[in-house]
Amino acid sequence: MSTHDRIIGRAAPLPINNVDTDQIMPKQFLRGIDKTGLAPGVFYDLRHDDAGAIKPDFVLNRPSYAGADILIAGANFGCGSSREHAVWGLLQFGIRAIVAPSFGEIFYSNAMNNRLMLVMLAEREIAALLAEAQAAAAPLPIAIDVRAGTVTSSTVQASFELPPRLRAMYLEGHDMIGATLAHAAAIEAFARARGEQRPWVSDVAGKTMTRLDGM
Incomplete structure (x- = not known):
C-alpha cells in the first residue's frame, strides 16, 4: 500500500554495490520513444542467463518474492549513465522504493522526480535490514514514513533525511513540473x-x- 505519506510494502534484498543504470535497464530496451513496456528489461542480465532463460536463484525470480515492491540495495545504486528509463522500468516492474546507503546522483534526481522513493540509511542500518531480510528468506515487511522520515521493520527503526523540496514534492504528489505549476x-x-x-x-x-x- 502506498499513499503520499507512507509506503507500506515488502522488501527484497539486493546486496550488490555499484548497480549501474545499464544493469537496471540494458540498452537494448531503450528503443521506444515513450515510457511504456520497460518492465521486462529491469535487471535483465541479472534475471536471465546467456541463453535468455530465467535464473531461478536471483532474488526477484524466486516465487517467494513475487510482489516485492521495495529493494534493500548496496551502495551507489543507480550509478552510470543518466537514462531515465531505468526509473520508469523499476516503477513498471512494481518497485515503489529503494533503501540503500547511497545512490548515483542523476539516478537520484530522476527517481525522485518520478515518485520512486529513494531512502539513504547508514551502512550499519542497511546491513541490519539485509540480515533480517535474508534470514526470513521471504519479503521483509517494511514501512517508510515519508513525512516523519523513518523506516521501520520488525527489528529495525531508522531515520533518513530528504531535501525539503523533494519531501514536499512527494507528499503533494508532484513531479518537477507540478511543483513549478504550484507557483x-x-x-x-x-x-x-x-x-x-x-x-x-x-x-x-x-x-x-x-x-x-x-x-
Whole structure:
C-alpha cells in the first residue's frame, strides 16, 4: 500500500554495490520513444542467463518474492549513465522504493522526480535490514514514513533525511513540473511586474519575428 505519506510494502534484498543504470535497464530496451513496456528489461542480465532463460536463484525470480515492491540495495545504486528509463522500468516492474546507503546522483534526481522513493540509511542500518531480510528468506515487511522520515521493520527503526523540496514534492504528489505549476500565480505576477519595469525584455521573440516580417 502506498499513499503520499507512507509506503507500506515488502522488501527484497539486493546486496550488490555499484548497480549501474545499464544493469537496471540494458540498452537494448531503450528503443521506444515513450515510457511504456520497460518492465521486462529491469535487471535483465541479472534475471536471465546467456541463453535468455530465467535464473531461478536471483532474488526477484524466486516465487517467494513475487510482489516485492521495495529493494534493500548496496551502495551507489543507480550509478552510470543518466537514462531515465531505468526509473520508469523499476516503477513498471512494481518497485515503489529503494533503501540503500547511497545512490548515483542523476539516478537520484530522476527517481525522485518520478515518485520512486529513494531512502539513504547508514551502512550499519542497511546491513541490519539485509540480515533480517535474508534470514526470513521471504519479503521483509517494511514501512517508510515519508513525512516523519523513518523506516521501520520488525527489528529495525531508522531515520533518513530528504531535501525539503523533494519531501514536499512527494507528499503533494508532484513531479518537477507540478511543483513549478504550484507557483503559477507567483510566476505570472513576477512576469507582469518585470514586463512593466523592463518592457524592452518582454516578448523578445514576438518582437523579433515582427521585425523580421517587416524586412
